Amino acid sequence: MVTFCESIFRGNDSSDFKIEVKEMEKRIVISGIGTGGHYFPAVVVAKEFLRRNFDVIFLSRPGFKEERVGRMFGLKIFYINPKPFSGKTIFLKIIALFSFIKCIIRLIPLVKKGIGFSFGGFGALPLTFACLIKRRPFYLFEPNCIPGRATRVVSNYARRVFLGMPSKINLKARCEVTGIPVREEFKNSVYYSNKTEREKRILFIGGSQGAKRLNEWAISLTKILPGEFTIVIISGERDFNWVFERKDSRTVVIPFTDKPWDEIKKAEVVVSRAGALAGYELLTLNKKIVFVPFPYATDNHQLYNAQYFSELGNAIVLEEKKTTEEIIAQKILEMMKRQVENKGEIILDAEKRIVDFVEKETG
CATH class of the missing domain: 3.40.50.2000 (Glycogen Phosphorylase B;)
Known part of the structure; x- marks a missing residue:
């Protein structure tokens, strides 16, 4: 000993x-x-x-x-x-x-x-x-x-x-x-996440560091999407103040949460960067996802992550430089109409x- x-x-x-x-x-x-x-x-x-x-x-x-x-x-x-x-x-x-x-x-x-x-x-x-x-x-x-x-x-x-x-x-x-x-709470939230009756709630999440471009799109969406939609933004602490100041009554802004599964499981569609963990957590909860990879990630690794995730789950991939808030809104509405299906098993x-x-x- x-x-x-x-x-x-x-x-x-x-x-x-x-x-x-x-x-x-x-x-x-x-x-x-x-x-x-x-x-x-x-x-x-x-x-x-x-x-x-x-x-x-x-x-x-x-x-x-x-x-x-x-x-x-x-x-x-x-x-x-x-x-x-x-x-x-x-x-x-x-x-x-x-x-x-x-x-x-x-x-x-x-x-x-x-x-x-x-x-x-x-x-x-x-x-x-x-x-x-x-x-x-x-x-x-x-x-x-x-x-x-x-x-x-x-x-x-x-x-x-x-x-x-x-x-x-x-x-x-x-x-x-x-x-x-992934944390056990994600696995324990799968049943709730898969319930079919859900309000029209769209979640924007940029990872633990936030994502300024996603935050800007999210703020603009209430002017484009119908009035029954609620936009939830996990903004990151860095961007929280300006996002909160610009939000309207249909937008909920959270700087950061240690319990992201609580928001993810309630969302109909999630718009997200394509960090490996964030993408895997979304797939665990079987969400409909619009991935917008961070274009300046080292070796463009988020693009490759997103492409892999789109093969496994109910996801599409958009390039940031070719995307506007109108395109985001259009893709969200398209994803709302999709039936949730498992394209592949995740571990x-x-x-x-x-x-x-x-x-x-x-x-």
């Missing part, structure tokens, strides 16, 4: 304290740093590891949303503070590099007898590099059709890469398509499949 008392954790009372971690051989360190597309699948998988008696440590930046979500799931939090490299000046890139090195140094003792599990994004690299330095096994989860740069950099060193959907790029790694882990037990693999391969 090995114990570990060297690392500092932050408690629920925001004070620092020492945690003694037992059963080191069952430790798994999980990084979900980034946006909702990173930390929500991470906490779902973390919860499944906890259920199977793993010692789970969840990496978070201090004060960011992933910390709050991790605590909601009852996870033990360990702080690192990596800075993103992309789109920065040379000076900021140097700062990012030093933050990266500092994170690796903090993580090396943590992974010494454990397993690493990264859910992508810039926050994933310190954990994977710490595992490489200590020659510890690590796993990757990649939700998108076009794997992110962080995944491509280290995938050939990973024990296995779990894919949310089939990859358009041939990764030099052992890969397994498992589907995307709804991704977290169990993932943990099964890890348990089998690590003993």
